[in-house]
Each structure stands twice: as structure tokens, then as C-alpha cells.
Amino acid sequence: MNREQDHLQQLGKKTEYRMDYAPEVLETFENRHPDNDYWVQFNCPEFTSLCPITGQPDFAEIKILYIPARRMVESKSLKLYLFSFRNHGDFHEDCVNTIMKDLVKLMEPKYIEVIGLFTPRGGISIYPYANYGQPGTKYEKMAEQRMLSHQVI
Template sequence: MYGERAIAEASLLCFENPRPGRVYEISITLPEFTCLCPFSGYPDFATLQLLYQPGPRVMELKAIKLYVNSYRDRTISHEEVVNRLLDDFVAACDPVWMQLEADFNPRGNVHTVIRASHGVRQPS
């Protein structure tokens, strides 16, 4: 299927920042993130909130969507997935500042929110 192929081949594409001299923020919400629990194998669902101040490059939205969807069958902890995604996003676009938050759906009466950041946020 073309969707599965697109997800399997996903990479984080970027384009040149159209306003490199201006401090501004980009906010992206990904409400349908899923991965697999490394202990039970059950699916974990989360809303990802990405907020960043671009450096030389801006991440392309469809590329982010496909890349994030590639985690749906990965067995990975909440903590590791947030840190790995953040590392990959930072490597792709070299932001001035970036924060990634994952708000995982409650399971077994436990609600988890993981937040990680990179760089120093500038006033905008």
C-alpha cells in the first residue's frame, strides 16, 4: 500500500528558513501518535506538541507526519520516544530552541506527560 510505503521511507525534510533574522515560533500538534509499550506490547497513544524557534531550516509538515507515524509499530518507552524524536528533530533543522511534549492517554489509572527541550528560548 502506498501509505505504508510512504511511512517506511519517511525522512525529516526541511527547507530554508524564510526569515532567518527574526525570532518566531512554530507550534505543531500531532494528536494521533502511537507506539507500543516495551513491557506489555499494548499500544500507547499520545498527543505530541512540538514548539520551536527555527534556526537555518524549517521542518516540512508532511515529512513530520510521516516520520512520526513510523513509530506506530515500535516498541519504545514514553521517555525514550520523546527524547529520540527531539534528537531527530534537532538534527534535522538545528533550531534555536525546541520543546517536545507527549501527553499520553491514561492507562490503568496512570497519566503520563513527558517534556524535553533543546537550546535556549528567545523572547519573541
């Protein structure tokens, strides 16, 4: 990977943490194998956000799985992006859908899914799931099939 060629700003620099939702920190680099279908998976076991009603912290493991097209998300920028939810007030379902939509906009992947495994609060766990497949392709059909057959993890 060539930092300058890929225009990466975060990698190799001192980390500066944002205190609220910051999609602008996300960066991409060129996929060296765009003709291959392969999975990339990120696990963020220490995701936190705030309940928009009570302001209490919510904790989750966020799983991001995708099949890249031309661009891939750079991992340090993804960490900073996910950390930016720390003081952001949103419902669990909104966090998962926002993460997915931001990554679709950023990378235009062939396929992506985002799962939130939120810890119980008030005795109930919430596990939202969102996915996307490029319209008009086999990945759109894949997204539909995976959504219809989705099972709790």
C-alpha cells in the same frame, strides 16, 4: 517554497507509510526569515507507539514547538516520521526525547521543546517534556528557564 530547490522528496508524491521508526523520512526546507525569532507549533493528536514490554498500543498527543534557525521541518515528512512510531516499541519518555533529538539533528533550531500527553494506562497518565536551546546563546538560557518552570499542561 521551491520543492526542487529545497530537495523535498515526500511533498506532492503518493504517501508511503513506514512500519517502524524511520528518521530518514524527515526533510527540511530553508527558513525564509532566519533573522526573526518566531514560534512554529505542530500538534499531533493521534500519535501511537507500542509499549516495549507488553506490545500494547500507547496513545498520545505530541506537541512540538520550535524557533527555527536556517532550516525548518517539512510537515508531510514530520507526519510520516511520527507515524513511523506506530509499530515502534519505546517508553513514553524515550519517544519524546528521540523526537526532540532527531529534530535537533535535522534542523539545528534555535530552540525546541517536545511534549507528550499520553493517555492513561493502568490509571496513570504520563506527560514527558524535553527541550533544547542552542549552546552558548540566549536560547540555551531559555531552555534552562523553561525546564525549571515547566508545569503540567
